[in-house]
């Protein structure tokens with residue numbers, strides 16, 4: 001591993017890929033991962049910045065996940081995430097500037113959000129995952145989560161961070177109020193993580209509320 005790899009190390013809460021790459025001891029595998037990341041960054045740089053680039057990445061992430069689940073279908077059956085389970089929609093979501101543009105378009109086109117909550121959560125800061133952990137579920141509910149149906153109002157346009165969050169541990173343990181000490185285990189789909197990380201290399205990254213508010 002060389003000093004060059006540092007350019008891929010993000011400080012946002014979405015650091016899964018970074019941590020995983022750093023743990024790879026096999027040099028051949030490590031170099032392959034870095035090559036994949038490099039080529040994804042190079043390809044993304046040819047796209048104009050904005051919501052369309054975010055959508056293109058989202059499509060590529062879904063495709064890579066489908067291919068992964070085809071290969072590892074047993075692992076897919078172990079994922080505990082279910083419709084109507086939305087505890088993960090109360091932790092800080094990191095989004096790219098491109099994704100913030102996409103989400104702002106959704107709001108402008110009529111998706112309703114709680115502006116008071118957006119302002120309050122944006123004030124936690126752009127890199128505020130530690131602050132979010134000190135708040136109650138009620139305070140940290142994502143502005144796009146329908147509280148009655150417990151469904152994402154912009155599911156088809158949800159950020160890469162949401163798309164790549166697959167939980168293997170019991171779903172109830174994702175409730176940080178009831179299980180503050182529980183460890184949540186995430187299933188990583190490497191290609192999808194590489195795509196999300198590449199997107200974060202070509203675009204500014206910050207918390208969903210702070211980045212969205214700046215676009216409205």
Ligand code: SF4
Nearest residue numbers: 089142144145152162
């Ligand atoms: S954008 Fe949607 S999926 Fe992501 S945290 Fe918000 S409500 Fe949940």
